[in-house]
Amino acid sequence: MNPFRSTAAVLAILSVLLLGVRAEALDTESLKPLIGEADALLLVNPQNEPVVSIHADRPLVPASVIKLLTVLAAFHALGPDYRFRTEWYLNPAGDVIVKGYGDPFLTSEAIREMAVEIARIRRHFRHLVVDGSFFADDIVIDGIEPNTEPYNAPVAALSVNFNTVAFQRTAKGAPVSQDPDLPLVPFALQKIRTCRISSGRITVAHDSREALQYAGEALRAVCRKAGIHFSGNILRAPVDRTRDKLLLSYRSRWTLEEMAARLLEFSSNFIANQIFLTMGAEAFGAPASLEKGRRVVEEYLRTTLPGAKIVVVEGSGISRSNRICATDMDAILVRFQPFRHLMRHREGEWFKTGTMNGIRNRTGFLEDADGGLWRFVVLLNTPGKSTESILKLIRPE
Structure with missing residues (x-):
């Protein structure tokens, strides 16, 4: 009986036997009902030979496994040692202007470090001005929904704490911050009052305008704790480099490679698309846009994976319009092998999952008893x- 009803499947089974893998280790009859018409499976041995290939050239929704491609393209365009920056300026009117460049790890702790440096230079300002012009206005990520789930956090050039807030409630029900560096600012409190959870982490912004408002309030609160005073308001305006004086250029403590490890560990859509947009702006000029990020990925594919038929709408995998086949995903794994230490690791497996409603994907490397690495792609x-x-x-055994 032909388990997969195709000559290719028969050859795959024969190759297993020829490669010395025990027949019971690859139960092809049990695999048969697990791979449907909208699924794909590819297993490649350490000798780079396909052992099992089912629907490997069929384009499917990748979900978060596409993040591996985003990381590779970013390493190619920016370099693994790239560090995001945030700049502080003083204008002639006495305003301090904070310009963001897409740093996805701009936390309240990082702001505290910057505020301490600024306090050594000057402690009194008029307005606090936030500049988010490095990203285009109101970038809409396909698949992001306007709710408080952290995986739906919007992108913005100046984003604080992943555009989220962590809180808990006192015995009397009053919300308090779980962040030692940042109290609950008015904008966050407003969002907490309308959410339905008693504690946890929620998204507090649904677009770039709200993200900048939250960033401004967070910056002001942390600066005040550092002894910096503002006599005016929080405003939104771009830096004018012909007149404004640079006070501080802060580089993230995290390299891009270190960020990538956390991106893959937590599968953060926000981090992925902040990187996706930033590499587009660095390559083709500000403001960042999805189109520029796609151009970077497409250029990477042209130079390293010619012939790949990958559709990338955004960099996180949250869009159901992204497409990839198992064969192209395996080619990405080949190039990701030197960076597999960035992936989640468990019992001889380095892997990335991709999960959405109705979709379960998993791809990575399996280590056999001899230390050989098998590549696998499962797209369900x-x-x-x-x-x-x-x-x-x-x-493998």
Whole structure:
């Protein structure tokens, strides 16, 4: 009986036997019902030979496994040692202007470090001005929904704490901040009052305008704790380099490679698209846009994976319009192998998952008893299926 009803599948099974993998280690009859018409499976041995290939050239929704491509393109365009920057300026009217360049790790702790430096230079300002012009206004990420879930946080050139706030409630129900560096600012309190959870982390901004408002209030609160005073308001305006004086150019303590490790560990859509947009602006000039980020990815694919038929709408995988086939995903794994230490690791497996409603994907590397690395791609776009059952059947010994 032909388990996959195709000559290609027969050849795949024969190759398993020829490569000395025990037949019971690859239960092809059990695999058959697990891979539907909207699914794909590819397993490649350490000799770079496909062992199992089912629908490997079929374009499917990748979900978060596309983040591996975003990281590779960013390393290619910016370099693994790239560090995001944030700049502080003083204008002739006595305003301090904070200009963001897409740093996804601009936390209240980082702001505190900057505020301490600014306080050594000057302690009194008029207005606090926030500049988000490095990104285009109101960038809309396909798949992002306007709710308080952290994975739906919007992008912005100047974003604080991933555009989220962590809080808990006192015994009397009053919300308090879980951030030692940042109290609950008015904008965050307004969002907390309308949310339905008693504690946790929520998104406090739904677009770039709200993100800048939250950033401004957070900056002012942390600066005040550092002894910096403002007599005016929070405003939004771009820096004018012909007149404004640079006070501080802050570089993130995190390299891009270190950020990538956290991006893959937590599968953050926000971090992925902040990087995606920033590499586009660095390559093709500000303001950042999705189109420029896509151009960077497309250029990377042209130079390193010619012939790949990958559709990238945004960099996180939250859009269901992204497309990739298992063969192209495997080619990405080949190039990601030197960086596999950035992936989640468990019991001889380095992996990235991609999960959406009705989608369960998993890709990465499996280590055999001899230390050899097997590459695998499991793309399940059929609702109700599990990658775990497939991994149990294809795991090498």
